[in-house]
Amino acid sequence: MTSITGKTRLFGILADPIQHVQVPRRLNDHFAAAGFDGVMVPMHVRPDNLPAVVAALRGMENLGGVVVTAPHKTAVLALCDDASDVTRKIGAANVIRREPDGRLVATMLDGEGFVGGLRAEDRGVEGASAYMAGAGGAANAIAFALAGAGVARLTVANRTRARAEDLRQRILALHPGADVRVGTDDPSGHDLVVNATSLGMREGDALPLDVSRLRPEQLVCEVIMQPRETPLLLAARERGCAVHYGAPMLAAQLALMAEFLGVGKA
Amino acid sequence: MTSITGKTRLFGILADPIQHVQVPRRLNDHFAAAGFDGVMVPMHVRPDNLPAVVAALRGMENLGGVVVTAPHKTAVLALCDDASDVTRKIGAANVIRREPDGRLVATMLDGEGFVGGLRAEDRGVEGASAYMAGAGGAANAIAFALAGAGVARLTVANRTRARAEDLRQRILALHPGADVRVGTDDPSGHDLVVNATSLGMREGDALPLDVSRLRPEQLVCEVIMQPRETPLLLAARERGCAVHYGAPMLAAQLALMAEFLGVGKA
Numbered sequence: 001m002t003s004i005t006g007k008t009r010l011f012g013i014l015a016d017p018i019q020h021v022q023v024p025r026r027l028n029d030h031f032a033a034a035g036f037d038g039v040m041v042p043m044h045v046r047p048d049n050l051p052a053v054v055a056a057l058r059g060m061e062n063l064g065g066v067v068v069t070a071p072h073k074t075a076v077l078a079l080c081d082d083a084s085d086v087t088r089k090i091g092a093a094n095v096i097r098r099e100p101d102g103r104l105v106a107t108m109l110d111g112e113g114f115v116g117g118l119r120a121e122d123r124g125v126e127g128a129s130a131y132m133a134g135a136g137g138a139a140n141a142i143a144f145a146l147a148g149a150g151v152a153r154l155t156v157a158n159r160t161r162a163r164a165e166d167l168r169q170r171i172l173a174l175h176p177g178a179d180v181r182v183g184t185d186d187p188s189g190h191d192l193v194v195n196a197t198s199l200g201m202r203e204g205d206a207l208p209l210d211v212s213r214l215r216p217e218q219l220v221c222e223v224i225m226q227p228r229e230t231p232l233l234l235a236a237r238e239r240g241c242a243v244h245y246g247a248p249m250l251a252a253q254l255a256l257m258a259e260f261l262g263v264g265k266a
Numbered sequence: 267m268t269s270i271t272g273k274t275r276l277f278g279i280l281a282d283p284i285q286h287v288q289v290p291r292r293l294n295d296h297f298a299a300a301g302f303d304g305v306m307v308p309m310h311v312r313p314d315n316l317p318a319v320v321a322a323l324r325g326m327e328n329l330g331g332v333v334v335t336a337p338h339k340t341a342v343l344a345l346c347d348d349a350s351d352v353t354r355k356i357g358a359a360n361v362i363r364r365e366p367d368g369r370l371v372a373t374m375l376d377g378e379g380f381v382g383g384l385r386a387e388d389r390g391v392e393g394a395s396a397y398m399a400g401a402g403g404a405a406n407a408i409a410f411a412l413a414g415a416g417v418a419r420l421t422v423a424n425r426t427r428a429r430a431e432d433l434r435q436r437i438l439a440l441h442p443g444a445d446v447r448v449g450t451d452d453p454s455g456h457d458l459v460v461n462a463t464s465l466g467m468r469e470g471d472a473l474p475l476d477v478s479r480l481r482p483e484q485l486v487c488e489v490i491m492q493p494r495e496t497p498l499l500l501a502a503r504e505r506g507c508a509v510h511y512g513a514p515m516l517a518a519q520l521a522l523m524a525e526f527l528g529v530g531k532a
Contacts, residue, residue, distance in 0.1 A: 003291050003294070004290045004291060004294055004305070004306070004307060004308070005285075005287075005288075005290060005291055005308070006281070006283075006284045006285045006286055006287035006288075006290065006308045007285050007308075008290070008307065008308060010307050010308065010309065013272075015272070016327075017272075018272045018327070018328055019271075019272045019273050020272055021271075021272035022271075022272075024270045024271060024272065024274070025269055025270060025271055028269070028270055039270070039305070039307055040270070041270060041274070041276050041305055041307055042270070042271070042272045042273075042274060042276065042328055043276065043326050043328070043329075044326060044327035044328040045325055045326060045327070046325070046327065048325075049322075049324070049325025049326075050325075052318075052321055052322045052324075052325050053322045053325050053326065055318055055322070056315075056318045056319045056321065056322030056323075057322075058315070058318075059311055059312070059314075059315025059316075059318050059319050060309050060310060060311060060315075060319065061282075061284070061310035061311070061312065062284055062308055062309070062310035063309075
């Protein structure tokens with residue numbers, strides 16, 4: 001990284017917990033490779049304090065923007081001034097750009113990142129059937145991206161079933177012909193099995209789905225990057241499944257994040 | 267600097283303008299030398315936005331604190347939760363520590379830094395007569411420090427004379443026997459001549475005092491670091507005076523700042 005001066009453009013990542021985040025290192029490497037005078041720093045913000053912190057970002061003139069991760073992806077959207085139509089339909093955001101006048105513009109890149117990460121490892125999703133656990137911010141983005149990428153069938157399972165049903169309805173509003181179902185914790189009968197919850201990030205978390213139903217022909221996918229080997233992936237491998245780690249989802253987003261944040265522009 | 271991760275402790279500097287600040291580079295070097303996993307970044311905040319930004323700092327759990335510089339040193343004090351008695355009497359602060367519970371504790375190190383910077387260059391102030399232009403945050407700190415260090419006579423000059431008189435009264439309340447006067451723009455008859463205003467930082471600024479009255483036996487001192495050679499110092503040298511740059515005042519403060527901010531503690 002280059003030395004930080006008064007001219008260095010500032011970026012942050014909002015998260016709780018914060019210690020595991022990998023975006024600062026990855027994006028700072030990206031800045032250095034691009035010869036861009038910017039720095040991304042961790043900002044540990046609890047949910048109660050999110051509104052005050054986001055409001056204050058408008059008043060930091062040298063802030064280029066922030067990346068937003070768990071548990072703030074859904075809550076942050078309403079605190080921003082603008083977002084694309086798809087981002088509003090997803091109902092969550094993971095990157096916010098600060099315009100020169102202080103306005104905050106949100107977008108959601110997790111879905112593109114997840115599908116891009118699969119493609120980067122030659123895992124196509126078109127025509128596949130997909131099971132997804134979760135209905136939070138990242139899950140919403142991934143569900144819309146899977147539907148947009150042409151999965152044959154998508155099953156959404158969530159502890160609070162109403163949130164899965166709500167997600168289903170919003171996808172159908174955008175993709176009227178899609179086969180979207182609300183499921184249980186049983187992932188049987190799907191080519192792809194995706195954990196899009198944060199279960200597995202903290203020690204002692206419950207498993208996000210019933211691993212006893214996993215079959216060797218299924219590809220089990222994580223969105224969690226830290227720890228790399230979640231209990232779900234360990235159980236999946238024990239049952240003979242191929243696994244897809246959380247890291248490619250971020251790797252596929254870095255260039256998109258940098259572009260959205262205006263990195264490299266004068 | 268070491269690589270920034272989610273565990274890196276965050277520090278900022280609040281300023282307007284921001285481009286000239288040298289504290290990030292200096293303090294980041296200090297962190298690296300101490301093996302401390304922290305990073306200081308510039309935060310460009312205009313006066314109108316200061317209250318919202320300072321309030322939000324309470325909600326950044328991994329924030330160790332901020333350094334505060336022009337034009338916020340006076341305004342920031344009332345936005346903090348606690349400060350030492352001397353800092354309250356000075357009425358301004360330049361470093362804020364964030365306690366684990368979010369409370370913001372302010373201190374003012376400019377005065378110690380200024381006197382320490384002079385001493386580091388073998389310029390004693392005890393028994394000297396001093397003329398100071400300015401009555402803002404840094405000026406208040408320097409005036410209290412000069413009085414505390416035992417100057418024989420201190421003259422304070424300020425465009426708004428009432429602010430100089432107010433500063434004089436506050437010094438006399440702490441040092442009842444001191445010889446403190448309110449002066450004009452004429453620095454004649456003093457050993458030390460100190461610019462403690464921000465005049466000279468921006469191109470086209472007026473001179474902070476009547477340079478035509480400077481005499482070769484006077485030492486002319488700056489608090490401005492950028493530009494290094496202010497119009498005041500250039501004029502002083504043309505008139506045969508010795509000069510004292512702005513940089514030593516920061517150099518003498520770095521270790522104090524780091525200590526106050528808890529650098530190196532677990």
